Amino acid sequence: MPRVLNFGSLNIDHVYRVPHFVQPKETLSSLDYQRFAGGKGFNQSIALARAGADVAHAGCIGADGTWLRELLVDSGANVAHLRTVATPTGHAIINVSPDGQNSIVLYGGANRAITPGMARETIATFKPGDFLLLQNEISAMPEIMRLAQKRGMNIVFNPAPLDAAVATYPLETVSCFLLNEIEGSQLSGADKPDAVMTALRKRFPQATIILTLGHDGVLASDAGNEPIRVPACRVEKVVDTTAAGDTFTGYYLACRLRGDDFATAIRTACRAAAICVTRPGAAASIPKREEVK
Numbered sequence: 001m002p003r004v005l006n007f008g009s010l011n012i013d014h015v016y017r018v019p020h021f022v023q024p025k026e027t028l029s030s031l032d033y034q035r036f037a038g039g040k041g042f043n044q045s046i047a048l049a050r051a052g053a054d055v056a057h058a059g060c061i062g063a064d065g066t067w068l069r070e071l072l073v074d075s076g077a078n079v080a081h082l083r084t085v086a087t088p089t090g091h092a093i094i095n096v097s098p099d100g101q102n103s104i105v106l107y108g109g110a111n112r113a114i115t116p117g118m119a120r121e122t123i124a125t126f127k128p129g130d131f132l133l134l135q136n137e138i139s140a141m142p143e144i145m146r147l148a149q150k151r152g153m154n155i156v157f158n159p160a161p162l163d164a165a166v167a168t169y170p171l172e173t174v175s176c177f178l179l180n181e182i183e184g185s186q187l188s189g190a191d192k193p194d195a196v197m198t199a200l201r202k203r204f205p206q207a208t209i210i211l212t213l214g215h216d217g218v219l220a221s222d223a224g225n226e227p228i229r230v231p232a233c234r235v236e237k238v239v240d241t242t243a244a245g246d247t248f249t250g251y252y253l254a255c256r257l258r259g260d261d262f263a264t265a266i267r268t269a270c271r272a273a274a275i276c277v278t279r280p281g282a283a284a285s286i287p288k289r290e291e292v293k
Helices: 040-050 063-075 109-113 116-123 141-151 164-168 181-188 193-203 244-258 262-276
Strands: 004-007 011-017 032-038 055-061 082-084 090-096 102-107 131-134 154-157 174-180 208-212 218-221 228-230
Touching: 004 040, 004 116, 011 063, 032 040, 032 063, 040 055, 040 063, 040 244, 055 063, 055 109, 055 116, 063 082, 090 109, 116 141, 131 141, 131 244, 141 154, 174 181, 174 244, 181 193, 181 208, 193 208, 193 218, 208 244, 218 262, 228 262, 244 262
Parallel strands: 004 055, 004 131, 011 090, 055 082, 131 154, 154 174, 174 208
Antiparallel strands: 011 032, 090 102, 208 218, 218 228
């Protein structure tokens, strides 16, 4: 099975349960506070490892983030390419409403300390045919993508959070896009899922496009084939949606690497994401493979 290099963020998540999202000029008392490990990159490495993939996490943490390294190791991820730098570890301030929705403020910290030189040293240890998984919470993204393409790696890109810088990335190098409906709309310029899919397939005809739609399931097209729809799995109560997309990403990729067909991989990823939203926290909510089965 090919290896996965996840070059991604690691954050300390500060989670506040609130009666509603704070409004301008409003001071709001939280109902609860908890600290969790997080960051889209970290979450996706945990999901990949728990789904049974051979994943190595590359990135940077500060001295305050050594416990994140330990959690990756405990989950079965390789941390040989995880560096400790002088900058504080990235963190997120997450507000969670009573219906389980969230709003997030990010501080990049050590995630922004990644250099092209670090990327070059790391990617040189992987082989053609291996997979590179990227989000959009770290520095040196264009260089990482070009180096991976030159190395012959398959690039999977979850462009979250999607900002203006994404337009400057060499997106033609990407073999699989994983996006939610907001990111899909921003990247395509369309507003409805079907129109988003049509626009992205036209722009990236050889890429796999996977559009996650929350409780409406998934709309996906495998390398230019006609799109398929996969329904979401219903749950009794949504507690916290924070890492649902990251769980989906990790499980989808792990299933494909094991040889599952496109639709089966998506269905399995939907089940994993459904379990995730019934639990609080980010990485702590990601299920193990045995639970998903």
